[in-house]
Amino acid sequence: MQRTQLESYLTSLPLSAFRYYESLGSTNDEALAWASQGAPDFSLIIADEQTSGRGRLDRKWFTPPHSALAMSLILHPTTIERAHPARTTGLLALSLAESLLKLGLVPEIKWPNDVLLSGRKVAGVLVETTWMGEELEAMILGIGVNVLNTSVPPAEQLLFPATSIETELGHPVERTELLREILERVLEWRPNLGTDAFLKSWEGSLAFRGQQVQVEGGSEEPIKGELLGLNTDGSLLIQDEHGKSVTVQFGEVHLRPLA
């Protein structure tokens, strides 16, 4: 990815500022630091390679050079984003899912933060926050996308099977074009984050809807049941084995289908 090429692709978008790195530890770490130094709303950080990319619970996220998208968007949260922070994870996941749909693929969002193609993970979202005392200062919306075949980590390093857009499509795609497409979707959805239309689109993209799933996480017993959909706050709604509606809060949980 060349800086000049990136600049020409992004000039039409109302980005406040952007920083591009050929190699960086983690775009989320850089965004957290930049946010605390006063980065304006809708500033973007992109890295061609990450040497210590992070997932949830400090799990590793692999971003080898010249093959993936690794980016973090800094938002100064609006009232809606403060009220429904989980929706910002949905915002990025849905924006990518719609971009993939446009390429002719059939993406699914594995709640809470993965995007799947053919049941394999093609992307992960990591949203983090900075605080000024008790006041939420900034939200960092990070996403890593496996674009080319060479971005897919070896199977033994993974908890869940992975794929890339190139693998699924049968031909490579231009990373910068995909980036612009995702950002355009984010810009379209962001003002509508509080609407039912957003919730319905997010819910409509969910993997395993109507299927039996198991959710593990926290200190709770695993929950088994049918995945019904989303509550308005972005938490997951499941009908358990006894027919009871159970809500799974957004957080460090692991969802899998019960085959």
Ligand code: BT5
């Ligand atoms: C995620 O965490 O899926 C969130 C990943 C967010 C990465 C972006 S890249 C830009 C920004 N900067 C960062 O430092 N992070 C964000 P989680 O649900 O915890 O999944 C992590 C797990 O995904 C790992 O334990 C691996 O098993 C697997 N994994 C790692 N790299 C992968 C890859 N490239 N493709 C598919 N799976 C991967």
